[in-house]
Amino acid sequence: MLKLYNTLTHRKQAFKPISDSRVGMYACGITAYYLAHIGNLRKYVNDDVLRRILQHRGYAVEHVQNITDVGHLASDADEGEDKLRLEADKEHKSMRDIAAFYTNIFLKDFRLINILPPSRMPKASENVEEMLDLIRKLDEKGYLYKTEDGVYFDTSKFKDYGRLTGMGFRQLNESLKAGARVELIKGKRNITDFAVWRLATSHMTEMVWGSPWGKGYPGWHIECSAMSMKYLGKHYDIHTGGVDHIQVHHTNEIAQSEAATGEKVVNYWFHGEFLIVADQKMSKSLRNIYTLQDIIEKGYPPLALRLFYLSGHYRQQLNFTLEALTNAANTLRGTHLFMQRLNEVKSTAKNEDSSEFRKRIAAHKKAFFKALDDDINMPHALAELHAIISVTNSREAEGKLNKSEARSVTRTMLELDEILGLDFDKYANAKKEPLAVEVEKLIQEREDARKAKDFQRADEIRRILKETYHIVLEDTRDGVKWRVE
Numbered sequence: 001m002l003k004l005y006n007t008l009t010h011r012k013q014a015f016k017p018i019s020d021s022r023v024g025m026y027a028c029g030i031t032a033y034y035l036a037h038i039g040n041l042r043k044y045v046n047d048d049v050l051r052r053i054l055q056h057r058g059y060a061v062e063h064v065q066n067i068t069d070v071g072h073l074a075s076d077a078d079e080g081e082d083k084l085r086l087e088a089d090k091e092h093k094s095m096r097d098i099a100a101f102y103t104n105i106f107l108k109d110f111r112l113i114n115i116l117p118p119s120r121m122p123k124a125s126e127n128v129e130e131m132l133d134l135i136r137k138l139d140e141k142g143y144l145y146k147t148e149d150g151v152y153f154d155t156s157k158f159k160d161y162g163r164l165t166g167m168g169f170r171q172l173n174e175s176l177k178a179g180a181r182v183e184l185i186k187g188k189r190n191i192t193d194f195a196v197w198r199l200a201t202s203h204m205t206e207m208v209w210g211s212p213w214g215k216g217y218p219g220w221h222i223e224c225s226a227m228s229m230k231y232l233g234k235h236y237d238i239h240t241g242g243v244d245h246i247q248v249h250h251t252n253e254i255a256q257s258e259a260a261t262g263e264k265v266v267n268y269w270f271h272g273e274f275l276i277v278a279d280q281k282m283s284k285s286l287r288n289i290y291t292l293q294d295i296i297e298k299g300y301p302p303l304a305l306r307l308f309y310l311s312g313h314y315r316q317q318l319n320f321t322l323e324a325l326t327n328a329a330n331t332l333r334g335t336h337l338f339m340q341r342l343n344e345v346k347s348t349a350k351n352e353d354s355s356e357f358r359k360r361i362a363a364h365k366k367a368f369f370k371a372l373d374d375d376i377n378m379p380h381a382l383a384e385l386h387a388i389i390s391v392t393n394s395r396e397a398e399g400k401l402n403k404s405e406a407r408s409v410t411r412t413m414l415e416l417d418e419i420l421g422l423d424f425d426k427y428a429n430a431k432k433e434p435l436a437v438e439v440e441k442l443i444q445e446r447e448d449a450r451k452a453k454d455f456q457r458a459d460e461i462r463r464i465l466k467e468t469y470h471i472v473l474e475d476t477r478d479g480v481k482w483r484v485e
């Protein structure tokens with residue numbers, strides 16, 4: 001049984017979808033005005049893993065992830081100017097061009113780290129009619145009021161406002177007041193009130209629409225409410241996002257959606273933690289922001305970043321260092337080499353203890369999925385993956401591993417990779433392996449060094465093989481043998 005931590009109830013809960021066969025999942029998507037950094041990408045890998053787990057359990061997942069191309073203001077607390085409008089002015093381009101340009105880069109990054117494409121990616125600017133319908137409903141029910149700059153939602157009128165944060169309306173307002181950082185915008189009745197519609201100023205020509213309240217554009221929160229309910233219905237299973245969206249964005253989504261329909265909108269709220277860099281928050285001033293492109297330029301394969309993300313639990317902060325990424329790259333290479341070596345097993349000898357070996361592999365596989373069922377305990381699941389590799393390596397070292405056993409391990413590894421997304425399949429049936437060639441070359445070089453009595457170089461190569469490739473050499477009477485550890 002899959003258990004997930006639900007931010008709404010503040011505890012782990014058994015996951016039970018509304019329908020037996022289908023899961024509706026809405027993910028707050030990108031605001032397309034900047035290059036994604038590795039902190040952003042972590043969130044999408046968290047979502048991707050959740051989706052793969054659900055699919056592995058046999059559910060058809062309807063995964064909707066929006067693209068925000070208008071309405072997201074410079075501060076998530078609903079102040080300042082539209083992020084895309086600012087960027088368009090700065091780059092002297094249209095908002096549409098800015099959105100298209102950055103969306104393409106995001107999608108390329110997603111592909112490079114094996115994030116499955118969402119079932120739908122609706123754009124905010126193409127769903128404004130639905131947003132206006134929702135605003136109309138809220139207006140009819142008396143939740144809205146108008147100010148000089150827009151139409152606001154009165155959060156004091158929504159029962160249970162702030163449920164997701166564990167605080168009520170009053171407590172939340174008081175804590176924000178105490179935090180002095182937030183000033184009350186002119187005309188706003190409560191600090192927590194937010195705009196569902198913003199009025200355009202006279203110089204705005206792009207991304208503005210007519211409405212009963214005047215020409216303007218939608219607020220960021222109403223976009224997600226309207227698009228999620230349009231594609232998944234007014235009551236659906238899962239909504240995902242980063243922890244930074246709990247207090248404002250998601251709290252406001254719940255208020256709008258539920259005020260409009262009178263129904264509970266989402267059953268499970270799934271939130272992922274931040275990525276930090278060398279124990280510090282990523283920020284421009286610290287110059288510690290990395291994009292996927294930066295990582296690639298430093299010579300790391302994109303999937304090393306994916307494996308690095310998987311090394312931490314999604315609800316815990318993850319500390320990024322180049323050293324940790326190097327470790328992930330080495331481990332990734334080790335798993336790929338392992339997949340290749342399984343292909344090379346030729347022995348057809350019958351082993352009496354074959355079923356015992358298979359049982360051990362099956363037990364680790366079971367433990368892998370059991371760990372994932374426990375609120376996606378990926379670090380534990382990865383330990384089970386390494387146990388499979390190590391048990392198999394030991395058997396090979398004993399000279400026992402036969403072809404049929406190797407095939408069965410391959411199948412198990414491929415099944416685990418349905419969740420991990422680390423391209424094991426690309427190495428499972430490869431005839432000639434480029435990685436193995438590289439390793440063979442190093443082994444030959446070590447042999448030559450030994451013959452020339454250059455033991456220092458020979459030892460150095462042994463160390464490189466162990467640290468970089470996880471390969472352990474054994475000098476036997478039949479020559480050098482190697483295995484992946």
Ligand SMILES: [Zn+2]
Nearest residue numbers: 028029224249
């Ligand atoms: Zn959202």
